[in-house]
Amino acid sequence: MSRKEILENIARNKPSGEYKLPDLTIRPQEGKVDELFEEMMPKVSAKFEKAKDYSAVAEIIRKHFPGDIRIVNLIEKVKIPGINVSKLKNIKELNLLDLAIIKGDLAVAENGAIWVSDQNLPHRILPFICENLILVIDKKNIVNNMHEVYRLQNNLDYNYGVFIAGPSKTADIEQSLVVGAQGPRNMLVILVENQA
Amino acid sequence: MRGSIKDNSEVFLKNEERTNWHDKALWFVREKRDLAAKSIPEWEQLREKASAVKMHTLSNLDQYLIEFEENALKNGVKVHWAKDGEEHNRIIEEILQSHQVKKVVKSKSMLTEECHLNPHLESKGIEVIDTDLGERIIQLKKEPPSHIVMPAIHLKKEEVSELFHEKWNTEKGNNDPVYLTYQARLSLRKDFLTADAAITGVNFAVAETGEVVVCTNEGNADVGTHIAPLQIHSMGIEKLIPQREHLGIFTRMLARSATGQPVTVYTSHFRKPKKEGEMHIVLVDNKRSERLSKEKYWTSLKCIRCGACMNTCPIYRRSGGHSYEATIPGPIGSILAPNLDTEKYSDLPFASTLCGSCSDVCPVKINIHEQLFFWRQDIGRSNVLPKSKKISMKIMAGVLGNPAVYKMFGKMMRISLKLLPSSIFENKLNTWAKNRKMMEAPKESFQEWYQKRKK
Numbered sequence: 001m002s003r004k005e006i007l008e009n010i011a012r013n014k015p016s017g018e019y020k021l022p023d024l025t026i027r028p029q030e031g032k033v034d035e036l037f038e039e040m041m042p043k044v045s046a047k048f049e050k051a052k053d054y055s056a057v058a059e060i061i062r063k064h065f066p067g068d069i070r071i072v073n074l075i076e077k078v079k080i081p082g083i084n085v086s087k088l089k090n091i092k093e094l095n096l097l098d099l100a101i102i103k104g105d106l107a108v109a110e111n112g113a114i115w116v117s118d119q120n121l122p123h124r125i126l127p128f129i130c131e132n133l134i135l136v137i138d139k140k141n142i143v144n145n146m147h148e149v150y151r152l153q154n155n156l157d158y159n160y161g162v163f164i165a166g167p168s169k170t171a172d173i174e175q176s177l178v179v180g181a182q183g184p185r186n187m188l189v190i191l192v193e194n195q196a
Numbered sequence: 197m198r199g200s201i202k203d204n205s206e207v208f209l210k211n212e213e214r215t216n217w218h219d220k221a222l223w224f225v226r227e228k229r230d231l232a233a234k235s236i237p238e239w240e241q242l243r244e245k246a247s248a249v250k251m252h253t254l255s256n257l258d259q260y261l262i263e264f265e266e267n268a269l270k271n272g273v274k275v276h277w278a279k280d281g282e283e284h285n286r287i288i289e290e291i292l293q294s295h296q297v298k299k300v301v302k303s304k305s306m307l308t309e310e311c312h313l314n315p316h317l318e319s320k321g322i323e324v325i326d327t328d329l330g331e332r333i334i335q336l337k338k339e340p341p342s343h344i345v346m347p348a349i350h351l352k353k354e355e356v357s358e359l360f361h362e363k364w365n366t367e368k369g370n371n372d373p374v375y376l377t378y379q380a381r382l383s384l385r386k387d388f389l390t391a392d393a394a395i396t397g398v399n400f401a402v403a404e405t406g407e408v409v410v411c412t413n414e415g416n417a418d419v420g421t422h423i424a425p426l427q428i429h430s431m432g433i434e435k436l437i438p439q440r441e442h443l444g445i446f447t448r449m450l451a452r453s454a455t456g457q458p459v460t461v462y463t464s465h466f467r468k469p470k471k472e473g474e475m476h477i478v479l480v481d482n483k484r485s486e487r488l489s490k491e492k493y494w495t496s497l498k499c500i501r502c503g504a505c506m507n508t509c510p511i512y513r514r515s516g517g518h519s520y521e522a523t524i525p526g527p528i529g530s531i532l533a534p535n536l537d538t539e540k541y542s543d544l545p546f547a548s549t550l551c552g553s554c555s556d557v558c559p560v561k562i563n564i565h566e567q568l569f570f571w572r573q574d575i576g577r578s579n580v581l582p583k584s585k586k587i588s589m590k591i592m593a594g595v596l597g598n599p600a601v602y603k604m605f606g607k608m609m610r611i612s613l614k615l616l617p618s619s620i621f622e623n624k625l626n627t628w629a630k631n632r633k634m635m636e637a638p639k640e641s642f643q644e645w646y647q648k649r650k651k
Contacts, residue, residue: 007261112459160466172328172333173377
């Protein structure tokens with residue numbers, strides 16, 4: 001059994017010195033989190049809009065996507081009709097989905113990342129298989145930095161979760177930044193100022 | 197037989213224009229890293245903390261692995277242990293065979309490169325598609341990666357265009373990276389939709405929760421794992437960290453160090469298998485547990501594979517990653533490879549100016565340049581050094597170790613450099629003079645000048 005062998009090797013070889021875990025308190029950056037977050041949006045190639053409430057969210061989405069397109073909308077409060085994913089026989093039917101509208105739980109000011117977990121996702125593939133992704137986030141759910149977001153998520157019960165910072169991208173050909181690698185080719189973040 | 201970095205880089209340097217281009221491309225990334233690091237006032241504090249977390253975990257690695265396994269099992273994940281690359285490949289092959297897998301999509305993993313997983317699976321009739329764009333390019337070109345974060349950094353867009361035209365019949369002569377990336381997207385999407393299994397590497401694994409964290413910009417790890425019914429994550433045992441909260445430190449540093457981005461586009465946390473899916477984690481040792489016993493070298497296990505040391509290294513930038521002929525090139529590769537096979541990689545610790553820039557940019561504070569120096573000493577003491585180097589080092593030790601001899605030798609050299617024809621010095625044995633003119637000798641030594649001045 002390699003398990004036993006590996007663990008015994010480690011027990012025998014590991015350094016004997018005492019190395020303590022560090023203190024994790026780190027001073028947050030200065031500034032209002034919603035302003036810092038907004039500043040990050042162009043830096044991660046995401047489009048950004050503010051909505052005063054959820055009915056305004058729907059208007060913004062119709063303005064950006066006026067045509068007759070295939071949509072999956074996972075936010076009940078946003079009144080935009082779409083495909084009923086619970087009736088899908090195979091997730092592969094979602095290939096080339098035009099738009100997915102998904103709620104982000106928490107957003108991080110220092111890097112523009114938004115947490116999406118399968119607590120809000122009927123299928124994990126949804127934020128990745130769409131050509132365009134809209135993440136909607138409540139203003140009160142923006143936190144300062146990654147330390148804070150992980151601390152807030154302690155005891156969070158999810159099976160899969162992801163921080164998303166912008167549309168998928170690559171610079172693998174001569175270091176030229178190209179937006180739209182294997183995931184969405186376009187991303188819009190909508191910040192809701194009054195979530196009621 | 198492995199070629200030496202000296203011979204390989206000589207070939208690389210023949211194309212001066214390309215060498216300069218490579219040098220600049222990497223320096224550009226290094227500058228982006230500097231800007232990103234400077235935007236965080238507590239950067240140095242983060243480096244200290246990152247290093248401390250890794251040292252703590254490594255010195256308690258057996259307990260944390262047991263904790264990790266226990267929690268992963270509770271999550272419904274299947275956990276496997278591999279003592280070396282061979283066992284890792286066999287385990288993955290067995291998992292795939294038991295599901296009748298014909299086609300696998302793989303996202304970037306230096307570990308599977310280290311274990312040579314692709315050729316193994318292919319020899320068993322399983323098709324492997326690398327899905328990171330850079331990896332896909334070099335896979336089609338049948339080359340190994342030349343950088344751990346930017347695997348195709350050595351290729352020009354014209355070469356990529358030519359390659360795609362040949363393989364996928366894309367428009368000939370269209371060198372636009374946007375066009376080329378889109379063509380790769382179309383081809384890869386077909387692979388994602390037809391794959392039976394997905395394999396990913398792991399950036400971090402959390403003992404407390406049993407979850408693995410995978411960081412990508414392209415989203416390829418996610419598209420792969422969420423579509424295929426079977427997902428396998430391969431990880432080296434040193435990827436472990438104790439708690440979820442420690443991810444805050446590392447996710448803040450990884451992308452900033454690697455490419456200068458504030459964070460990777462996707463930081464994905466896999467805890468449990470998806471509905472009707474199956475999830476496996478393979479824990480790989482491959483001499484890592486042995487390295488823990490080496491007082492001078494165990495801290496190299498702190499590495500989070502950001503590649504910052506490569507981008508800053510004057511040798512790497514002007515030699516190219518392939519010149520190292522090691523799975524991981526650059527400064528970190530030069531201190532990792534001798535742990536796997538000291539004799540085979542004995543030339544790598546010498547391919548450095550010991551300028552220390554690698555250690556300065558390392559987000560987990562590995563003393564890379566010092567370890568390079570330690571390896572030189574250990575290799576010098578053992579019998580694996582090439583004879584010519586050994587003899588010349590012995591002579592130099594004699595000269596430098598004795599002030600009287602040093603003085604005399606200096607005088608002799610100054611006189612002979614002036615009087616003798618340059619062909620005497622610029623010969624084959626003097627590798628220093630290969631691409632250089634010998635310098636003009638000063639009239640007097642520094643010491644002579646200093647003594648005179650004192651009078």
